[in-house]
Amino acid sequence: MIAYRPREVIIEAESWKDPATAGILRNLPGIPRRTVADAGRISASRDTLILARYRGKFLKQCQGSGAEMCCNYFTASYAWNCHFECTYCVLQSYLSGSAIVICTNIEDFLEEIGRTLGRNPDRFFRIGTGELADSLALDPITGYSRRVVPFFASLPNGILELKTKSDQVANLEGLGHGGRTVVSWSMNSRRIRRSEEGGSSTLEERLAAADRCRRWGYRLGFHFDPIVHYDGWEEEYRDVVRQIFSVVDPGDVAWISLGALRFTPHLRERLIERHPGSRLPWGEFVPGHHGKLRYFRLVREEIYRKMNAWISDCAPGVEVYLCMESRLVWERSLGVAVRDAGHLSDRLDAAATGGA
Amino acid sequence: MNITDMPIRDIDTANEECRISGELEAPALVRSLRDIGQLNPVVLLERGGRRIIVCGFRRIHAARTLGRESVPARVLGPADFSPLHPLEFALRDNLAFRPLEPLERARALDKLEEAGLLPETIVRVYLPLLGLPPRADILESQLLVARARPGLHHCLAGGILTQQSVEALARMPPESQDRFALLMERIRLSASLQRQVLGLLRDLAAGDGASWGAPLDGEEVGAILDDPSLSPAAKGEGLHEALYRRRHPRLTRARARFRERERALGLPGAIRLAAHPYFETADIRVEFSAPDAARFRFLAGELERAARGADLETLFEVDE
Secondary structure, eight states: OOOOOOSEEEEEGGGGGSHHHHHHHHTSTTOOEEEESOGGGOOOOTTEEEEEOOOSOOEEEOTTBTBSBOOOEEEEOSEEOOSSOOTTOTHHHHOSSOSEEEESOHHHHHHHHHHHHHHOTTSOEEEESOSSSOTTTTHHHHOTHHHHHHHHHTOTTEEEEEEESSOOOGGGTTOOOTTOEEEEEEEOOHHHHHHHSTTSOOHHHHHHHHHHHHHTTOEEEEEEEEEOOOTTHHHHHHHHHHHHHHHSOGGGEEEEEEEEOEEOHHHHHHHHHHOTTOSGGGSOEEEOGGGOEEEOHHHHHHHHHHHHHHHHHHSTTOOEEESSBOHHHIIIIIOOOOOOHHHHHHHHHHHHTTTO | OOEEEEEGGGSBTTOOTTOOOSOOOOHHHHHHHHHHOOOSOEEEEEETTEEEEEEOHHHHHHHHHTTOSEEEEEEEOHHHHTTSOHHHHHHHHHHHHOOOOHHHHHHHHHHHHHTTOOHHHIIIIIHHHTTOOOOHHHHHHHHHHHTSOHHHHHHHHTTSSOHHHHHHHHTSOHHHHHHHHHHTTTOOOOHHHHHHHHHHHHHHHHHHTOOTTGGGGSHHHHHHHHOTTSOHHHHHHHHHHHHHHHHSHHHHHHHHHHHHHHHHTTOOTTSEEEEOTTOSSOOEEEEOOOSSHHHHHHHHHHHHHHHHSTHHHHHTOOOO
8 A cells, every 4th residue: 555645734724723733743754834824725736735624514424315225324524535546536526626635623523423423312323434535544644543433432323434445454453442433445356456546455455454453353344336347357356255254254244335336427537538548437337326327227236146146155144235226226136125225224233233 | 001903913822821711712702892893902911022811811712713813902011910910910800890600710719829829818818809718728629629630620611510529529630530520421410419429439449449430340330321221310320329239238238128028018109118218217107198088098908908918027127
């Protein structure tokens, strides 16, 4: 994995009031820094790290909400953008500046989550921090996992999911997670990782990190997303499934999600323009949910059916779910009838806590 | 103002550095010149012992058509145009009489850039003058169109290709541009189909790792283009369908299966069945209209008959 090392750090003046700022800067010795009044107007490259306060709402419903079958996931971001630069990543499409932004008012983040969950004691929240940035790639700089993981251990109705393509798990060692944090990895075939996932960790590095987390008592998640349909995809993805279960015990796995490649037409054009060698844009796509392009349904069903069979061969009983798919696709590819979004959500809530 | 009767042989008509007009043939102008004579003198720039045309390319061409040997002309020196470049003078003169055709607009902008005007100046001053938004990307598009191959210019001037299509094609190698221009001599495509066909050609070629025109080499496309019974528009539609089938093989097969299974139900043509365009859902929409109760009963009865048949189940399956 390529570790993130900015060339410059820009600090929003207000951020100096946050204790996190000094902590982050201590982890970046020798890097030039400057302070600005308003970081919102800065347009800079990935080499620039911006430390700023986030003044909006942290906790949001996942963008999958509105799909016929949605798992009722929540996202909460304390960083924006990613230096891995995966070719297919939505971050290439909708984040205006490409500088990495870390929000320094982490106390506000924790306070908002605590308050929201406290006001909804009858509802269970699965919350992921990996929507707008990799959950752990910047953790050696921020150390935020050391704040967030113990915080979730104290919440009776919340589960934190740290989703990553990195192997940066060192900070998770020794934390009192109370079984309330699932550490999960985005997985892809070796070929796609090599050609499309730039500076991310290799399959072996990810699995070694998963093994460490397993030994520290964390439940694990794996997300095959985006699955790419190409000649030879079956053998290569089946190999990854086998690799996973040669390292982790099925009992340690909270869930595995499957999602076939999808992107907005705009992102597809950007991909073609910026990565002319990529094989991703040339599949049999049709317009789908929210106007995104996705593989024709029969292609997706074939992908999910086969992936589910390979996973079941290695780990019968592991919770497998689909991301942003219809009831029809669920039933035809996984052979299970999910009644509604609430049913799916309940199943995943139970899986997150090991059925407790 | 000195107006002289300038012999056409003394004018460097081959120098087109200030030419804005696309088409020089102008029958109405020829008639006007014949009937009432030339009211406005042409403008010439005398430079280095040569007289080049600044304004009046079409008037001089019309005069020649009528066999005239001279035209009324104003002859100016470089200093007379200052601070404008003679090309800017020509452009403003043209705009005073008529709006420019899309290709003329693109060519004028290209010439302004070649004349050394800064792109920022062209964007700020000349794009609005030509009725275009003052944006750098608009200038870039216009320059692409201006620099496209002559075959594409011909298609644009003839309304056979849209400006957007020419712009897209202008990004391709010259041989691909020429090939598409030749193709357009045989087919007609609506603006929407042009966009789709260009996208399909790009996707198919890139997906196969082949050159841009490779998808046109197949037997199926050849048969469509060579079919004398098809009109140019029908050939265009046929080409689009053939490329779409190659780009979406499983979807088009699913559509064909649906149609085949619909036919197997033996319903009257007045009853229309429609699946989701991409089969994202299994839902099928049934539609018929009936002018009276008897017709309604008949069609409903036909539907009921189909509903009892075993073939109905297969209609909801699009699998191969």
